[in-house]
Amino acid sequence: MDGRETLRLATRAIRGHKLRSALTVLGVVIGIAAVVTFVTLGASVKADVVGQIDQSAANNIYLLSGPEGGDGPPQAAGPVYTERDLENIRDIEGVDTVVPRGGVRADAVSARNGTVALGANSGSVTATTPAAFDRATFLEGERFERGQSEVVVNEQASALFEENLSVGDGISLTLAGGETANLTVVGVVNRTGTESPFQSFSQQPQFYVPTDPYYDRVVELSDGTEQRAYPQVTVVANPAEVTATKERIEAYFPDSDAAQLQRPGFEPSARTTGDIADSLEELVDRLTRFVTGLALISLLVGAIGIANIMLVSVTERTREIGIMKAVGARNRDVLVLFLAESALLGVVGALIAMPVGVVGGWAAASYADVPLTFVPEWFAIAIVVGVLVGVLAGLYPAWRAASVDPIDALRHE
Amino acid sequence: MPVGPLLRAVATDALTDDETDAVVSLADVSKTYELGGTVTALDAVSLSLPDGSYTAVMGPSGSGKSTLLNLVGGLDTPTSGTVEVDGKRLGDLSEPERADVRGRTVGFVFQTFNLMPRLTAAENVALPLAFQGVDPAERIDRAKQLLDSVGLGDRYDHHPPELSGGQRQRVAIARALASEPAILLADEPTGNVDTDTGEQVMGLLQEVNDEGRTILLVTHERAIAEHADRIVHVRDGEITGIEEV
Structure with a gap:
């Protein structure tokens, strides 16, 4: 099955359960937005601290x-x-x-x-x-x-x-x-x-x-x-x-x-x-890594949400999986279809999370009283993380879907 | 219907004669399940279907007739014996190759229609082609032609829940024909529709057979089985007789 068709079927499955999909995506949004927020805050604090260093003191x-x-x-x-x-x-x-x-x-x-x-x-x-x-x-x-x-x-x-x-x-x-x-x-x-x-x-x-x-x-x-x-x-x-x-x-x-x-x-x-600037940057980096690590926990929870809903989805659609296999779907086609669906949940989450994360970063920077510094590469990283979270969370459910026995599946109510 | 030993012997001879141009042949096929104890669904069954033939497998529920159909369609694998379909021994095939047999060599029609609820009629018909990598525009064209030919030219974009039982079964038949399979496998195709609609469905199958496709039909109803050229009677996993109609 070609990629476009896979994506179309995956989109349709997600749209079939709007509220459920929205809540699952929300979990990912919170996770990625939290990471983006803290990374932005860290970058802002670092830029502020480095900016405070008097160049005439070099x-x-x-x-x-x-x-x-x-x-x-x-x-x-x-x-x-x-x-x-x-x-x-x-x-x-x-x-x-x-x-x-x-x-x-x-x-x-x-x-x-x-x-x-x-x-x-x-x-x-x-x-x-x-x-x-x-x-x-x-x-x-x-x-x-x-x-x-x-x-x-x-x-x-x-x-x-x-x-x-x-x-x-x-x-x-x-x-x-x-x-x-x-x-x-x-x-x-x-x-x-x-x-x-x-x-x-x-x-x-x-x-x-x-x-x-x-x-x-x-x-x-x-x-x-x-x-x-x-x-x-x-x-x-x-x-x-x-x-x-x-x-x-x-x-x-x-x-x-x-x-x-x-x-x-x-x-x-x-x-x-220079030494002092370096060690301050190192300190801010460490703090940033620490709070980002905490935010990653919420991303993990978001990933578990995707895995959970995908498992439910596989069970609910067992019969559909049987139908697809009966009309010629290979295990691989079924696997890719479910992976595409969970990856899509992750990507949509990441796309929504970026503006939310930037607003969060702005709010955190205002609260910390430092000027906002963007980290543009995090936009790309967030998308990659979104795909990764979706794919990793979807691996086991998709494997379960692919290994469904078509006879049992067609008998499934 | 009790079948005497004489008739059985004749049937076996007929099988041997047909083997040369058989599109489906089963040799000593057994299927057992472990469900608390060993359940034998099929017991050393041998049967061959000549190319272009129309065969009904008849028997009470639990006789193993659906298992037979699933083995021919590559949905299931035998515990022992060989199943050969269109020159391919299914037991020797890998999983993707067996998927390919399901997609191209055979077409399934089920009692419960088994349409994808979220896809339109045309998309359902086009689905087997999607798994074969056929271009989207091309497969939707083909699906529309097929829907036209089963009299659903005005139902392309309807979803299955919006269609009647007879219409759904016609969509299913169109889907089974999408990839031009050599063999159509029908499992109680009239089981969920009223008698009149059932006759329409059987009429469609007759047309399919007239086009030269081999049909293997599973039913427990004599009236339906009589649409076929011959009836294979099964009971308790064994062929108890073959009757030419």
């Missing part, structure tokens, strides 16, 4: 601490990078700038028109060096100078006060020890460029003060000397050799004070903006 290498063996995210796990380490790293080939960074514990910030409690968020006062600032990021003013009672704030910090802070304003910082530091605002930035590869990071209010004189975390080395040490360092590398520079820094780590000062189980970690 040359940055972030030195932090991470669990040994590289399992798990690096973090600022305590002051380990000493002044001596900074000097040595500065001498490594390919290193342009070394920017240390450390938190200054402070309870509150007061300006002439109010006081803002920093409380638990004391990390928002950051001690760093003038090199942390890119001139292009200044909305107003300029960087602070070493050893001066000066502060640079970002836009968000400036907006904490009823009357926005601007250059020339004086603020006083209540330090954790109870002392007060009086500082003059010298610059307002929209971001620093070396703090994190994520633009959204700079949306937190930040106050930047010079490490000298406000940062005083010192550590004692095994030789008894004391050194100022920072939990985190950003290295700006020569754009032509970011990865090579990172490798050279890693090669220096075994000799570094940072390695010696790590908590047990931790080691110094150097990661480029």
Whole structure:
């Protein structure tokens, strides 16, 4: 029997039971739409995360601490990078700038028109060096100078006060020890460029003060000397050799004070903006695979629905199968006819599922507050999956149909 | 109808003579079923049908007459013995080859019509051709011609439930003839229609036979069996006599 005739007979059989076929298709629609929804959401989240990575941070290498063996995210796990380490790293080939960074514990910030409690968020006062600032990021003013009672704030910090802070304003910082530091605002930035590869990071209010004189975390080395040490360092590398520079820094780590000062189980970690982007993508991919896997369960239920209805159909149409065999249908013809019918249920399900899945993806992306990203190849994949689900679900029922004994079938009521 | 040993011997001799131009021949064919115990539907039956002959197999229900018909039509396979149809030993054929015999060499007409309920009259008639890969336009043309010839020229697009019993049986006969088979197998073709309609159906079968096709008819009614050229009597799976009409 030719393909067109097979398809025509299959279509007619499906139309013969409209409600039943519609409900079976609905099962497939839910399954495939759920998969498309989560794949779309995953792609949208990934595109959003990757889009957040600041391209101007491409040359940055972030030195932090991470669990040994590289399992798990690096973090600022305590002051380990000493002044001596900074000097040595500065001498490594390919290193342009070394920017240390450390938190200054402070309870509150007061300006002439109010006081803002920093409380638990004391990390928002950051001690760093003038090199942390890119001139292009200044909305107003300029960087602070070493050893001066000066502060640079970002836009968000400036907006904490009823009357926005601007250059020339004086603020006083209540330090954790109870002392007060009086500082003059010298610059307002929209971001620093070396703090994190994520633009959204700079949306937190930040106050930047010079490490000298406000940062005083010192550590004692095994030789008894004391050194100022920072939990985190950003290295700006020569754009032509970011990865090579990172490798050279890693090669220096075994000799570094940072390695010696790590908590047990931790080691110094150097990661480029590219590394961070890769591991974030990997993370989003994993989450996407996980939720898509959950959606696949509903697709499996849809497939079972097809198999179930096809088995019912084979039983109901046993007599018709007998008739077809009596007029010359081969087992293969019967098999193909029933397979076509179940494949058709799968394909129709997939076709309906695609727009539903895209709407679902749009809704999920809106809920997750990320812009929608389409994955066009999933339209093709969904159709293939639909056919596959239909064929696989129909295999056993179709085989049952093909192996019906024509004599019994013709006797069947 | 009791048949004496003499008549039986004559019948057997006649079979031997006919074997050369036989289009169907059964040799020592037995069919048993395992249904709680062994049930013998046919017991070492030998019979041959000359080309162009019109034979009725008559017997009470359970006599094995339908089994005989199904074996000739390749719907069933014998437990022992050989069934040869149009030069082919059915036992030697593969499943697709036997399907081909059902589709091309023989045509079935059943008591319960056995039409596909969702197909129109024309599509039902064209169905055997669909399995032979005949072009759709061509097979529908052929189906319409056949429906015309059985007097259903105005019923092409009717579905079986919209047709009377007699009309359905005529559609079934048209379908049985669609692939120009050498042999028409009819299993109680008048069993589900009234007497007048039954006569029309038998008239159609007579026309089919007049065209030169071999007919094997199964019935339990003497009046119907008498339409044939000869009547084979079966009882309890055995041929009890052959009667020329």
